[in-house]
Amino acid sequence: GESVGLHLPTLSVQEGDNSIINCAYSNSASDYFIWYKQESGKGPQFIIDIRSNMDKRQGQRVTVLLNKTVKHLSLQIAATQPGDSAVYFCAELPYNNNDMRFGAGTRLTVKP
Protein backbone atom coordinates (compact mmCIF):
# COMPACT_ATOMS: atom_id res chain seq x y z
CA GLY A 1 0.00 0.00 0.00
CA GLU A 2 0.95 3.66 -0.18
CA SER A 3 3.07 4.87 2.69
CA VAL A 4 5.45 7.51 3.87
CA GLY A 5 8.66 6.32 5.41
CA LEU A 6 11.99 7.54 6.68
CA HIS A 7 15.36 6.09 5.77
CA LEU A 8 17.03 6.42 9.18
CA PRO A 9 15.43 6.12 12.59
CA THR A 10 18.27 8.00 14.35
CA LEU A 11 20.82 10.62 13.38
CA SER A 12 23.59 11.98 15.55
CA VAL A 13 25.55 15.08 14.54
CA GLN A 14 28.09 17.40 16.06
CA GLU A 15 26.97 20.88 17.01
CA GLY A 16 27.68 23.24 14.14
CA ASP A 17 27.58 20.55 11.47
CA ASN A 18 24.86 20.34 8.84
CA SER A 19 22.15 17.68 9.20
CA ILE A 20 20.29 15.89 6.45
CA ILE A 21 17.14 13.94 7.23
CA ASN A 22 15.62 11.85 4.45
CA CYS A 23 12.13 10.67 3.66
CA ALA A 24 10.73 8.40 0.95
CA TYR A 25 7.14 8.52 -0.14
CA SER A 26 5.26 6.19 -2.42
CA ASN A 27 1.98 7.98 -3.16
CA SER A 28 2.48 9.60 -6.53
CA ALA A 29 -0.74 11.57 -5.96
CA SER A 30 0.82 13.47 -3.07
CA ASP A 31 1.52 17.03 -4.01
CA TYR A 32 2.11 18.76 -0.71
CA PHE A 33 4.77 17.88 1.81
CA ILE A 34 5.60 19.16 5.26
CA TRP A 35 8.39 18.66 7.75
CA TYR A 36 7.50 18.71 11.43
CA LYS A 37 9.70 18.77 14.53
CA GLN A 38 8.53 17.17 17.74
CA GLU A 39 10.27 17.80 21.02
CA SER A 40 9.70 15.67 24.06
CA GLY A 41 6.34 16.33 25.68
CA LYS A 42 5.12 18.54 22.86
CA GLY A 43 3.06 18.18 19.74
CA PRO A 44 4.65 18.34 16.27
CA GLN A 45 5.70 21.82 15.24
CA PHE A 46 5.67 23.00 11.62
CA ILE A 47 9.12 23.62 10.13
CA ILE A 48 8.75 24.03 6.39
CA ASP A 49 6.53 22.90 3.54
CA ILE A 50 6.87 22.41 -0.20
CA ARG A 51 4.45 21.87 -3.04
CA SER A 52 5.08 19.41 -5.82
CA ASN A 53 5.61 22.14 -8.40
CA MET A 54 8.83 23.06 -6.59
CA ASP A 55 12.03 21.10 -5.99
CA LYS A 56 13.61 23.28 -3.33
CA ARG A 57 12.48 25.67 -0.66
CA GLN A 58 14.53 27.49 1.92
CA GLY A 59 13.68 28.76 5.35
CA GLN A 60 15.73 30.01 8.23
CA ARG A 61 18.60 27.49 8.52
CA VAL A 62 16.44 24.83 6.88
CA THR A 63 16.06 23.69 3.28
CA VAL A 64 13.66 21.12 1.92
CA LEU A 65 14.46 19.29 -1.29
CA LEU A 66 11.89 17.36 -3.29
CA ASN A 67 12.82 14.81 -5.93
CA LYS A 68 9.61 13.66 -7.57
CA THR A 69 11.41 11.29 -9.92
CA VAL A 70 12.49 9.04 -7.07
CA LYS A 71 9.79 10.18 -4.63
CA HIS A 72 12.29 11.47 -2.12
CA LEU A 73 12.15 14.35 0.31
CA SER A 74 14.96 15.68 2.47
CA LEU A 75 15.37 18.25 5.20
CA GLN A 76 18.68 20.00 5.56
CA ILE A 77 19.48 21.88 8.75
CA ALA A 78 22.45 24.20 8.61
CA ALA A 79 24.75 24.74 11.59
CA THR A 80 22.81 22.31 13.76
CA GLN A 81 22.30 23.46 17.34
CA PRO A 82 21.46 21.58 20.55
CA GLY A 83 17.95 23.01 20.35
CA ASP A 84 17.46 21.14 17.09
CA SER A 85 17.52 17.82 18.94
CA ALA A 86 14.07 16.32 18.38
CA VAL A 87 12.16 13.82 16.27
CA TYR A 88 11.55 14.99 12.73
CA PHE A 89 8.59 13.79 10.69
CA CYS A 90 7.82 14.19 7.03
CA ALA A 91 4.18 14.30 6.05
CA GLU A 92 2.42 14.09 2.71
CA LEU A 93 -0.95 15.21 1.50
CA PRO A 94 -2.62 14.26 -1.77
CA TYR A 95 -4.44 17.00 -3.66
CA ASN A 96 -7.96 17.70 -2.42
CA ASN A 97 -7.54 15.48 0.59
CA ASN A 98 -7.20 16.47 4.21
CA ASP A 99 -5.83 13.14 5.38
CA MET A 100 -2.21 14.02 6.13
CA ARG A 101 0.04 10.96 6.43
CA PHE A 102 3.19 10.97 8.50
CA GLY A 103 6.44 9.06 8.23
CA ALA A 104 7.86 7.07 11.12
CA GLY A 105 10.16 9.86 12.27
CA THR A 106 13.92 10.36 12.67
CA ARG A 107 15.43 11.20 16.03
CA LEU A 108 18.10 13.85 15.65
CA THR A 109 20.64 14.15 18.46
CA VAL A 110 23.07 17.05 18.48
CA LYS A 111 26.29 16.46 20.38
CA PRO A 112 28.02 19.48 21.95
Next chain:
Amino acid sequence: KAGVTQTPRYLIKTRGQQVTLSCSPISGHRSVSWYQQTPGQGLQFLFEYFSETQRNKGNFPGRFSGRQFSNSRSEMNVSTLELGDSALYLCASSQGQAGGHEKLFFGSGTQLSVL
Protein backbone atom coordinates in the same frame (compact mmCIF):
# COMPACT_ATOMS: atom_id res chain seq x y z
CA LYS B 1 -3.29 34.14 19.20
CA ALA B 2 -3.69 31.11 21.46
CA GLY B 3 -2.57 27.77 20.07
CA VAL B 4 -4.42 24.48 19.97
CA THR B 5 -5.48 23.47 23.46
CA GLN B 6 -6.06 19.89 24.51
CA THR B 7 -7.49 18.69 27.79
CA PRO B 8 -6.79 16.81 29.88
CA ARG B 9 -3.01 16.52 29.55
CA TYR B 10 -2.88 13.08 31.15
CA LEU B 11 -5.46 10.36 31.69
CA ILE B 12 -5.34 6.96 33.32
CA LYS B 13 -8.18 4.56 32.63
CA THR B 14 -8.82 0.84 32.97
CA ARG B 15 -9.80 -1.62 30.31
CA GLY B 16 -13.46 -1.49 29.35
CA GLN B 17 -13.94 2.12 30.37
CA GLN B 18 -14.60 4.94 27.97
CA VAL B 19 -12.84 8.27 27.66
CA THR B 20 -13.55 11.68 26.14
CA LEU B 21 -10.78 14.01 25.04
CA SER B 22 -11.27 17.66 24.22
CA CYS B 23 -9.64 20.00 21.72
CA SER B 24 -10.01 23.73 21.19
CA PRO B 25 -8.58 24.83 17.84
CA ILE B 26 -6.85 28.06 17.01
CA SER B 27 -9.36 30.89 16.75
CA GLY B 28 -10.72 31.06 13.22
CA HIS B 29 -9.72 27.51 12.33
CA ARG B 30 -12.63 25.38 11.25
CA SER B 31 -10.92 22.04 10.64
CA VAL B 32 -9.88 19.76 13.47
CA SER B 33 -7.98 16.51 12.93
CA TRP B 34 -7.15 13.84 15.45
CA TYR B 35 -4.10 11.60 15.45
CA GLN B 36 -2.95 8.71 17.59
CA GLN B 37 0.77 8.53 18.28
CA THR B 38 2.47 5.41 19.59
CA PRO B 39 6.14 4.35 19.56
CA GLY B 40 5.35 1.37 17.36
CA GLN B 41 2.93 2.88 14.86
CA GLY B 42 3.95 6.51 14.81
CA LEU B 43 1.36 9.15 13.94
CA GLN B 44 -1.85 7.65 12.62
CA PHE B 45 -4.78 9.65 11.33
CA LEU B 46 -8.07 9.09 13.15
CA PHE B 47 -10.50 11.56 11.60
CA GLU B 48 -11.01 15.13 10.53
CA TYR B 49 -13.97 17.39 11.20
CA PHE B 50 -14.99 20.52 9.37
CA SER B 51 -18.11 22.56 10.07
CA GLU B 52 -19.42 19.94 12.49
CA THR B 53 -19.15 17.17 9.88
CA GLN B 54 -16.67 14.34 9.65
CA ARG B 55 -14.88 14.97 6.38
CA ASN B 56 -12.21 12.25 6.47
CA LYS B 57 -11.72 9.08 8.46
CA GLY B 58 -8.75 6.82 9.06
CA ASN B 59 -8.67 3.09 9.60
CA PHE B 60 -9.68 2.83 13.22
CA PRO B 61 -12.50 0.72 14.68
CA GLY B 62 -15.88 2.18 15.49
CA ARG B 63 -14.90 2.44 19.16
CA PHE B 64 -13.16 5.65 18.14
CA SER B 65 -15.56 8.46 17.43
CA GLY B 66 -15.59 12.20 17.43
CA ARG B 67 -17.67 15.27 17.00
CA GLN B 68 -17.30 18.96 16.41
CA PHE B 69 -19.35 21.76 17.84
CA SER B 70 -20.53 24.97 16.21
CA ASN B 71 -17.62 26.87 17.78
CA SER B 72 -15.21 24.39 16.09
CA ARG B 73 -14.21 22.78 19.37
CA SER B 74 -13.94 19.04 19.03
CA GLU B 75 -14.12 15.98 21.21
CA MET B 76 -13.09 12.43 20.56
CA ASN B 77 -14.40 9.43 22.41
CA VAL B 78 -12.97 5.97 22.81
CA SER B 79 -15.33 3.34 24.18
CA THR B 80 -14.50 -0.05 25.65
CA LEU B 81 -10.86 0.83 26.13
CA GLU B 82 -8.19 -1.72 25.35
CA LEU B 83 -4.58 -1.83 26.52
CA GLY B 84 -3.48 -1.04 22.98
CA ASP B 85 -5.31 2.26 23.09
CA SER B 86 -2.59 3.65 25.33
CA ALA B 87 -1.09 6.45 23.29
CA LEU B 88 -0.62 10.16 22.87
CA TYR B 89 -3.70 11.60 21.20
CA LEU B 90 -2.95 14.72 19.21
CA CYS B 91 -5.37 17.27 17.91
CA ALA B 92 -4.48 19.57 15.05
CA SER B 93 -6.33 22.48 13.53
CA SER B 94 -6.25 24.33 10.24
CA GLN B 95 -8.44 26.81 8.42
CA GLY B 96 -9.96 23.94 6.46
CA GLN B 97 -9.85 25.42 2.98
CA ALA B 98 -11.10 23.20 0.21
CA GLY B 99 -8.36 21.26 -1.55
CA GLY B 100 -6.21 20.85 1.51
CA HIS B 101 -2.60 22.06 1.23
CA GLU B 102 -2.72 23.52 4.67
CA LYS B 103 -0.25 23.03 7.43
CA LEU B 104 -1.64 21.58 10.61
CA PHE B 105 -1.08 23.23 13.98
CA PHE B 106 -0.85 20.66 16.76
CA GLY B 107 -1.69 20.75 20.42
CA SER B 108 0.51 19.14 23.05
CA GLY B 109 -1.69 16.07 23.19
CA THR B 110 -3.45 13.98 25.77
CA GLN B 111 -1.40 11.08 27.09
CA LEU B 112 -3.81 8.20 27.70
CA SER B 113 -2.71 5.19 29.70
CA VAL B 114 -5.00 2.16 29.82
CA LEU B 115 -4.31 -0.25 32.68
